[in-house]
Amino acid sequence: MNSKLSEFLSTVAKKVDDYIFSNIKGQPEELYEASLHIIRSGGKRVRPAILMASGLIFTNNEEDLIPFAASVELIHTFTLIHDDIMDKDEYRRGVKTVHTIWGEPIAITAGDLLFAKAFEIITNDDVRKRIDASRLAWAAHELSKATATVAEGQALDMSFEKRKWVTLNEYLRMVYMKTGALLEASAKIGGIIAGASPENVRLLGEYASKIGIAFQIRDDYLGLYGREEVIGKAVFNDIRRGKKTFFVSLAYQIGDDELKALLDKLLGNQSAPREELEKLAMKMESAGIKKEAEDYMEKLMGEAIEAISSLKNTLNNEYIEILKELAIFIVKREK
Amino acid sequence: MNSKLSEFLSTVAKKVDDYIFSNIKGQPEELYEASLHIIRSGGKRVRPAILMASGLIFTNNEEDLIPFAASVELIHTFTLIHDDIMDKDEYRRGVKTVHTIWGEPIAITAGDLLFAKAFEIITNDDVRKRIDASRLAWAAHELSKATATVAEGQALDMSFEKRKWVTLNEYLRMVYMKTGALLEASAKIGGIIAGASPENVRLLGEYASKIGIAFQIRDDYLGLYGREEVIGKAVFNDIRRGKKTFFVSLAYQIGDDELKALLDKLLGNQSAPREELEKLAMKMESAGIKKEAEDYMEKLMGEAIEAISSLKNTLNNEYIEILKELAIFIVKREK
Numbered sequence: 001m002n003s004k005l006s007e008f009l010s011t012v013a014k015k016v017d018d019y020i021f022s023n024i025k026g027q028p029e030e031l032y033e034a035s036l037h038i039i040r041s042g043g044k045r046v047r048p049a050i051l052m053a054s055g056l057i058f059t060n061n062e063e064d065l066i067p068f069a070a071s072v073e074l075i076h077t078f079t080l081i082h083d084d085i086m087d088k089d090e091y092r093r094g095v096k097t098v099h100t101i102w103g104e105p106i107a108i109t110a111g112d113l114l115f116a117k118a119f120e121i122i123t124n125d126d127v128r129k130r131i132d133a134s135r136l137a138w139a140a141h142e143l144s145k146a147t148a149t150v151a152e153g154q155a156l157d158m159s160f161e162k163r164k165w166v167t168l169n170e171y172l173r174m175v176y177m178k179t180g181a182l183l184e185a186s187a188k189i190g191g192i193i194a195g196a197s198p199e200n201v202r203l204l205g206e207y208a209s210k211i212g213i214a215f216q217i218r219d220d221y222l223g224l225y226g227r228e229e230v231i232g233k234a235v236f237n238d239i240r241r242g243k244k245t246f247f248v249s250l251a252y253q254i255g256d257d258e259l260k261a262l263l264d265k266l267l268g269n270q271s272a273p274r275e276e277l278e279k280l281a282m283k284m285e286s287a288g289i290k291k292e293a294e295d296y297m298e299k300l301m302g303e304a305i306e307a308i309s310s311l312k313n314t315l316n317n318e319y320i321e322i323l324k325e326l327a328i329f330i331v332k333r334e335k
Numbered sequence: 336m337n338s339k340l341s342e343f344l345s346t347v348a349k350k351v352d353d354y355i356f357s358n359i360k361g362q363p364e365e366l367y368e369a370s371l372h373i374i375r376s377g378g379k380r381v382r383p384a385i386l387m388a389s390g391l392i393f394t395n396n397e398e399d400l401i402p403f404a405a406s407v408e409l410i411h412t413f414t415l416i417h418d419d420i421m422d423k424d425e426y427r428r429g430v431k432t433v434h435t436i437w438g439e440p441i442a443i444t445a446g447d448l449l450f451a452k453a454f455e456i457i458t459n460d461d462v463r464k465r466i467d468a469s470r471l472a473w474a475a476h477e478l479s480k481a482t483a484t485v486a487e488g489q490a491l492d493m494s495f496e497k498r499k500w501v502t503l504n505e506y507l508r509m510v511y512m513k514t515g516a517l518l519e520a521s522a523k524i525g526g527i528i529a530g531a532s533p534e535n536v537r538l539l540g541e542y543a544s545k546i547g548i549a550f551q552i553r554d555d556y557l558g559l560y561g562r563e564e565v566i567g568k569a570v571f572n573d574i575r576r577g578k579k580t581f582f583v584s585l586a587y588q589i590g591d592d593e594l595k596a597l598l599d600k601l602l603g604n605q606s607a608p609r610e611e612l613e614k615l616a617m618k619m620e621s622a623g624i625k626k627e628a629e630d631y632m633e634k635l636m637g638e639a640i641e642a643i644s645s646l647k648n649t650l651n652n653e654y655i656e657i658l659k660e661l662a663i664f665i666v667k668r669e670k
Binding site for chain 1: 362365413420443444446451452454467468469472473479493
């Protein structure tokens with residue numbers, strides 16, 4: 001990772017975490033412990049970073065952006081807590097999931113609490129004094145709209161589980177909803193609070209939704225071609241769990257009968273043998289699907305970079321550079 | 336019920352339902368069906384009614400209040416959907432609960448969607464054009480703060496299940512959090528959007544939080560002394576399920592050894608015989624606990640009525656009368 005980007009990410013993470021841990025407090029203690037557990041366990045704070053960088057392109061007033069940066073992380077975390085319940089996942093970021101430790105009722109409530117706190121911190125007395133009220137209301141709208149879209153995306157993803165295959169377009173739409181929409185809102189909110197023009201806000205959103213989709217495709221990619229010792233989790237997990245990834249969607253769409261038959265045999269098969277899975281990954285590569293994924297990510301990265309290169313009346317262009325580096329990192333990352 | 340109050344409740348219910356069903360639409364259809372299921376199954380729309388009446392005391396502009404009235408009902412419904420999952424309840428309002436029909440993952444997501452939509456509809460372009468932005472942000476803050484309080488109250492209530500008994504003060508605090516806070520926010524938001532002064536907004540909130548607590552105590556009361564054919568559910572259910580009600584808290588606090596021993600035997604005993612439960616209800620009455628509950632509800636009702644009687648610069652006093660009738664109804668209702 002580019003050192004300026006890496007430095008920016010750590011700086012934002014520190015400030016946002018400080019804000020979260022000083023502001024998200026209360027009783028019952030168990031509920032707050034459960035709510036903050038996944039935030040404490042790590043994470044890169046990508047959404048806060050995108051929000052902050054997007055805002056800092058247009059303002060020097062970093063303080064005003066922090067509560068909003070915290071709020072997108074709270075929304076993201078609430079969706080992780082609820083998703084883990086639905087997927088019955090036991091671990092996330094190397095620690096036990098919230099429902100595994102505290103049980104489902106507390107986990108559901110912990111997610112609900114973070115959701116409420118996300119809106120509470122961006123509308124509290126202090127923020128309402130400092131931020132132009134119509135920009136604040138606009139930001140709250142982007143955040144709530146994106147959160148509704150994430151819920152729709154989650155339901156769409158679940159509906160995919162019942163289907164044998166989904167088209168690449170259906171897959172891409174779901175990924176936009178589950179991942180792209182909240183990144184898009186993060187970038188837009190940064191711009192909105194910093195006083196950016198509607199057109200600049202739109203461009204920031206376009207940038208972030210594209211890299212959001214690219215991020216998920218790269219995840220799918222590493223799930224087939226990543227190195228286990230680098231990514232820190234088992235390769236081929238997605239196939240074993242029957243996930244309809246970029247690769248699976250495209251394989252059913254353009255693969256030959258042999259590839260489809262192999263997929264039929266392995267997809268959702270928890271005990272699929274490693275050598276067969278490796279054969280599947282190779283067959284996907286020879287069918288040109290790996291290349292398609294690489295090309296598609298390149299295309300998204302290019303469009304994202306083009307979008308932020310079109311911003312007008314910018315103040316601090318070094319943050320445009322950081323967002324460009326972030327787009328490159330997302331597509332090239334090995335974990 | 337007073338006929339003006341009853342007419343007002345039906346009018347509000349119709350308008351709010353129309354608004355909800357025309358505005359909460361989308362894909363996947365299954366998710367929206369699940370989200371709207373409990374709203375379709377009935378309910379009195381008490382929170383929207385309190386919001387509308389509180390606002391109409393200060394404005395004739397009913398249209399502006401409707402999205403906010405819908406939003407408090409969406410928040411209320413989201414908490415019902417999630418609570419039913421946590422309590423493993425199979426029925427609500429005479430229909431199967433959301434998770435019973437669609438499964439837990441869709442039910443969790445359906446609740447999350449309504450939560451997001453509640454904030455989306457009060458911040459959308461149309462509302463942002465019509466409502467003063469700082470009042471809108473203030474209203475969003477009251478709504479998010481109350482929703483966080485409901486989550487805290489839910490966790491507190493769950494923590495009570497693990498304890499043998501709780502004090503009356505602990506019980507009252509939990510009831511304020513689970514029921515009072517959202518009613519309080521509903522009344523305040525009505526006033527805020529209608530342009531009421533901060534002091535009037537505070538008084539409206541005081542009114543509604545008091546009747547919220549009284550509402551729950553009346554529920555507890557009907558769970559012991561109600562008539563099954565009127566309330567439409569089994570009396571003594573609360574005792575069988577081990578709920579720490581107003582009566583249980585006070586019995587452990589002021590009851591004699593015999594009453595406490597009887598409670599120890601029956602509380603949480605799913606197969607407790609009816610005659611013993613009736614004996615418990617009588618013993619509570621002779622210990623003065625029924626009278627304490629009646630006095631406490633009267634006190635809350637009096638304070639609620641006093642609060643709205645202190646409103647200044649009101650425009651339409653007939654809505655003060657409606658809120659007074661509502662306070663009386665809540666304390667006197669037989670179901």
